[in-house]
Amino acid sequence: MQLTAHSFWRRLPSLLLTCFLLVLPCCVWAQGEYQLKAAALLRLAKYTTWPASKLPSGTPLVIGVYGQDNISNQISEAVAGRTISGREVIVKRITTVQEVSGCHVLFVGRSEQDRLGPVLYKTRGEPILTIGETPNFLDKGGIFVITPNGVGVDVDFSNKYLGRSGLRIEPDTLDAFKRR
Numbered sequence: 001m002q003l004t005a006h007s008f009w010r011r012l013p014s015l016l017l018t019c020f021l022l023v024l025p026c027c028v029w030a031q032g033e034y035q036l037k038a039a040a041l042l043r044l045a046k047y048t049t050w051p052a053s054k055l056p057s058g059t060p061l062v063i064g065v066y067g068q069d070n071i072s073n074q075i076s077e078a079v080a081g082r083t084i085s086g087r088e089v090i091v092k093r094i095t096t097v098q099e100v101s102g103c104h105v106l107f108v109g110r111s112e113q114d115r116l117g118p119v120l121y122k123t124r125g126e127p128i129l130t131i132g133e134t135p136n137f138l139d140k141g142g143i144f145v146i147t148p149n150g151v152g153v154d155v156d157f158s159n160k161y162l163g164r165s166g167l168r169i170e171p172d173t174l175d176a177f178k179r180r
Helices: 005-046 071-079 097-102 110-123 159-165
Strands: 061-066 087-094 105-108 129-132 144-148 153-157
Touching: 005 061, 005 071, 005 105, 005 129, 005 144, 005 153, 061 071, 061 097, 071 087, 071 105, 087 097, 097 110, 105 110, 110 129, 129 159
Parallel strands: 061 087, 061 105, 105 129, 129 144
Antiparallel strands: 144 153
């Protein structure tokens, strides 16, 4: 069958619809994945206690998002008008390693997988709740990693790096997650 210009234009709407239907599930899952990750991140922040020197009374909780991922929008939507432990929550896009120290929670997106070393080195021993989404995140010094499992997300954590951070999370809360 020969495709002429006329037949191409006649078939274009059905071709576009087919492409849309093939791509739509991927887009919906990606958005749903980030909503699940944002919910897990907020739950972790809710059950974390920071030293008073890092998070004095009345100070807003700053969630930094480092990377080119869409999760900052999902987190912003999830926290709009909410508080965590009576604190205002601010979501801030982080673009340099130097900005990391101004965060209480730091989410490092998968786009930064090759630059994890400098980012996590900056947080080492600091009371910053680090959360990532790449398989090597815990090995590089991160505290929590959130990964999709097909129907939701799994949350793993490094007891070693949590202990070094000076943050406190109730043991009952940690029991719900995989420990490394």
